[in-house]
Amino acid sequence: MPGRSLSVCGYRGCAEPAHYVVELDGKSVPLCREHFKSLLRRLEARASEEGAASLDQLSLTEDGDGAVAIRRRRGNR
Numbered sequence: 001m002p003g004r005s006l007s008v009c010g011y012r013g014c015a016e017p018a019h020y021v022v023e024l025d026g027k028s029v030p031l032c033r034e035h036f037k038s039l040l041r042r043l044e045a046r047a048s049e050e051g052a053a054s055l056d057q058l059s060l061t062e063d064g065d066g067a068v069a070i071r072r073r074r075g076n077r
């Protein structure tokens, strides 16, 4: 993503400074503390439902303006 800063949270609608960068689908996604915690909570919730969780189970969608949203990928394969 040329020209795109990794210093600001990439979560949709958020403009907080990024403190973490998460690799999802081969992309580096900057996240602020709040949204990183929110991502971890999703993973924990999924782990308790299914007994396992990893970042591989999340997929990434991107808006035209470059904002990103992290969504759960459907599990059953």
Ligand SMILES: [Zn+2]
Residues within 6 Å of the ligand: 009, 010, 011, 014, 015, 016, 031, 032, 033, 034, 035
């Ligand atoms: Zn954020």
